[in-house]
Amino acid sequence: NPHLISSNSSSLRVGTGEVGATMSVQKIEHIDPVLSLTNSYDTTCAVKLLSRSDDEEVVLVAEPKIDGVSITIRYDENGKFLHAATRGDGQVGEDVTQAVSSLGNENVPMLLPNYSLSEEIEVRGEMYMPRAMSTEFAHSRNATAGTLKRATLNPGIMAERGLRFAAYSVAMRNKDKLETLASSQFDLLRHLKDNWKFSIPDNVLLCRNCEDIDHALKTFDRMRSDLAYDMDGVVFKMNSIRTQREMGRTCLFILLFFFLDLTPTHTRIQTQQEHQDGLPRSNTQRKVITLH
Secondary structure (H helix, E strand, O other): OHHHOOOOOHHHOOOOOOOOOOOOOOEEEOOOOOOOOEEEOOOHHHHHHOOOOOOOOOOEEEEEEEOOEEEEEEEOOOOEEEEEEEOOOOOEEEEOHHHHHOOOOOOOOOEOOOOOOOOOEEEEEEEEOOHHHOOOOOOHHHHHHHHHHHOOOOOHHHHHOOOEEEEEEEEEOOHHHHHHHOOEHHHHHHHHHHOOOOEOOOOOEEEOOHHHHHHHHHHHHHHHHHOOOOEEEEEEEEOEHHHHHHHOOOOOOEEEOOOOOOOOOOEEEEEOOOOOOOOOOOOOEEEEEOOO
C-alpha cells in the first residue's frame, strides 16, 4: 500500500540520515550580541586588563579555550529549555535545537533547577567532540560543526560521536539582574556547575598579576594533553561581572593563542582541513605561531 507511506516516515531515512532533501536553515536572534574574542599571540593585552579598571583589586579569570563550536541555549522565564543556536554573525545564529536537545538532560538540562530570575536567559558555551572520539578526524572543531549540521536529519549522530557542551557564560536582557545571580565570573561558573548542573571548562584560574598570567599559561600547557577535549588557547576575562558590563567590547575577552610545543622552533605544523560534513579528509599542512 504505497499510498499509506508518509513522506516524513523515519523508515525512508537510511544510513547517515541524509535523504537528499533540502531543508531551510532556521535563524534565531540572540538575546544579546555574542562578542568575538580579541586574538593575541603574547601576554600584552592580558596584562593591560590588569590596569583597565578603577577597582581596588583587578582580577582576571583564565579559562581554557575549548576547540569547538560556540552555542547559545535559550531558557524561558521558568528556566525551561526553549531552543539552541550557533553563534552565527554574533547577532543571529542557526537553529540547532534538535541536535542540542538530543544530548539529553545529563549534559544539557531541559529545566534549570531552582531557577529564580523570572525572565529569559541564554546559557552560552562550547559544543565539542571529546578527544577520544575525534581521533579519526583531521580537526575536532570542523567535525563538531559537521555533526551539528548532520544532526538536523539524524539527531542520534550527536550521541554516536559523543558531543558534549561546556557552559561558560550567561546573557540576559536585564544585564543588571545578572549580578543577582553572581557578582564574578568565577562564581558564575560555579553556579552553572553546582546549581544548574552544566559542565564547565576545567581548572579555571584567577590572575592578579603578570606572574599569575604566566603561571596560567604554563599550567594549561601542562594539563593540555590530559584534558578530555582539544584546546587552542587561553581566554582571559575580567572576573567582575559589573566591570565586564562597563568595559563592553574593549579588550574584554582575550584569546591568547599558545599552540605550545615548547620546542626551540617558533612554528609547528598543524593539520586543519576537513569538510563541513564532519567526515575525515586528507590533511593539509598549516603553519601557526608558537608562543614561548
